Amino acid sequence: MRKTEPRLQRKLLAWLLGPLLVLLVLDAVAAYWTSQRFANLAYDRALHEIAREIVLHARPGTPHPRLELSEAAASILLMDAQDHLYYRVDAGDGTVLGGDASLPKASLPARGTEPLFYQETVHGQPVRMIAARMPVDEAAGAPLVQVQVAETLNKRTRLALEMMANVVLPQLLLIVAATVLVWFGVSRGLEPLQRLRNAVSNRSHLDLSPIDTHDVPGEVRPLVDEVNELMARLGRTFDFQNRFVADAAHQLKTPVSGLKAQIELALRENDPERVRHSLAQLYISADRLSRLVRQLLSLARNEPGALESVQLQPLDLNAFALEVSMDWVPHALKRQIDLGFDGIEQPLMIAADGDRLRELINNLIDNAIRYSHEGGRVTVGTSRTAEGLCKLAISDDGPSIPVAERKRIFERFHRLLGTQQDGSGLGLAIVSEIAILHGARITLEEDVDGIGNTFSVLFQPGAGTTPQDAIGSLERTS
The missing domain is CATH 3.30.565.10 (Histidine kinase-like ATPase, C-terminal domain)
Structure with a gap:
């Protein structure tokens, strides 16, 4: 299978647009993480308020407080069009006062009433959960109950995606526009190379004149200059070869004609002495021809083009x-x-x-x-x-x-x-x-x-x- 040849345009686009796409992916990940964080901050406050409302229905009692939250009040308090909410209230001794006892009980610090927010899985669904200790009454010394409220993540995820889309979508459109502009710019920028290619491909094999360097990019000019220098050397070499061939043809024509005449003369002679004389002349002519050939070869070997x-x-x-x-x-x-x-x-x-x-x-x-x-x-x-x-x-x-x-x-x-x-x-x-x-x-x-x-x-x-x-x-x- 033929290997795809590397193209300058493809490489330029890859180096220009590749980093932009990598940055877009990294920005999308960062935007989603940030959006998720802000969505949690927004909805965690509502979850905290629901936990406080549930605790307002708790009353002091013996041996532990009691929760007076009717099913109707609980359904109104936990009603949400997008998510499911679950709650659980425990007394200080671990007795479940109300709610969904299947909720995993959170381990809170022994002291302190700061709420704890964390991710959990309830009934096979990921949820956001709050766990906090709250007093059942505003009076001093009122007993504390542990309240937990869990909420599925539908609206949080939707809000995070909307926020991320608002951030990433304009950047995506900007990168698409940049891709089009970069593609157009690279194509226009490489037009001189295309013209240079056409100028070379349309040339005759006998045309060794320098390539016109007008409008050639500065990065390519050294290459074109080297090609022009190579063509100049080839031109000189071809000139040497053509001159040698012309000189050899001109100089060999006369001695070869003389040899031919001597041979014809020898063939017509019957006298051995005259034949011997013709052969002697042939030897002299062949010796001159041999010397001429040696000199022609020596001249070709010592052309200035043989410098290397x-x-x-x-x-x-x-x-x-x-x-x-x-x-x-x-x-x-x-x-x-x-x-x-x-x-x-x-x-x-x-x-x-x-x-x-x-x-x-x-x-x-x-x-x-x-x-x-x-x-x-x-x-x-x-x-x-x-x-x-x-x-x-x-x-x-x-x-x-x-x-x-x-x-x-x-x-x-x-x-x-x-x-x-x-x-x-x-x-x-x-x-x-x-x-x-x-x-x-x-x-x-x-x-x-x-x-x-x-x-x-x-x-x-x-x-x-x-x-x-x-x-x-x-x-x-x-």
């Missing part, structure tokens, strides 16, 4: 850069390039993602070797700047990049005109994205000897364990 997946750990930039540079020595020797390392003796501790930092250094060294002439020089260096930043620098002997192009070379698929080297134009874009993820700043300048270029990446030393900490620290020192 980056885990920065303490790392010695000096030792790490030397380790990565050693991996490129064989490749540099193939092109007769002098690959050197110029570090410092002290460790340069930064907070970095090792895999991504390796990718950054690899791309910079690859770019330097690729564009340096044969027999040239590439230097990887680490140092500490005057501001205390940890610096990684890669210098090459390649063509100097014009000042106007130095910012654009970090854009995706941007390549300098006139270069003969093949490439996708993604290497420096990947370097830029990884630097952003580490809160690092990357610069490009001419080499100190005036030949070639120097790429410098500045890291904040002793940065926090999250990319946000590293970015914030670098911004404060910039």
Whole structure:
């Protein structure tokens, strides 16, 4: 069975009207108790007067007083349209002088003539009873008799209920009116939420624009702001994905077409040497395609939207850069390039993602070797700047990049005109994205000897364990 989902309107009404109903019940109980008390006070006086009238018919006698109350006088005295009355009169020695002997005799204090009022049951009915000692004559020393009068509770109960109704009924009507007003007020108060729900439900799944916060209650605004922030993050993620798909489709189209052309050419060749040449070209094209795919995946992995997946750990930039540079020595020797390392003796501790930092250094060294002439020089260096930043620098002997192009070379698929080297134009874009993820700043300048270029990446030393900490620290020192 499906569980009923909680609704805000129902909860608000329960919390607003529930206490009112509890108070109404408590007030009704208190009103009934008070009404019963006042009804007893009113009718107890009449019961006391009846007891006094009965005692007026008592006469002194020997050995005990006698009661001279005829049946006609008793019926007139005890006549009541709503209740039954019973009486009993006892002498001081316990002799029943008159009345209903089945009435349970009350135990009064040995001295005193104050009347005692209490609840009792007579002939199976609840009654209100008075018991008192009274003198049979006003003369001094007159004997005392004990008189008891019992009365059923019909008119007392009716009076108590009428008094309670007069108190509770207006309150009940007030609570009913309050219920209607609260229901209306809650419904009107929740209308902005209903409009907000309709605004979201009527949206297209492609519409990630912010939700309009106009007329949104202050209690809900933080939630709407968080939803808007989530939609903004989703929008950026979708933009990254769409851009990646578009870039991948654009970049893969050319090499795939080349592979297809090489395959068609190989299929038409009968000369083994030409087939072998076509297969060699296929291998070169497949290698370029594989490198392009790796770069596209790396670019997607290092999008700014991947900030949450980056885990920065303490790392010695000096030792790490030397380790990565050693991996490129064989490749540099193939092109007769002098690959050197110029570090410092002290460790340069930064907070970095090792895999991504390796990718950054690899791309910079690859770019330097690729564009340096044969027999040239590439230097990887680490140092500490005057501001205390940890610096990684890669210098090459390649063509100097014009000042106007130095910012654009970090854009995706941007390549300098006139270069003969093949490439996708993604290497420096990947370097830029990884630097952003580490809160690092990357610069490009001419080499100190005036030949070639120097790429410098500045890291904040002793940065926090999250990319946000590293970015914030670098911004404060910039």
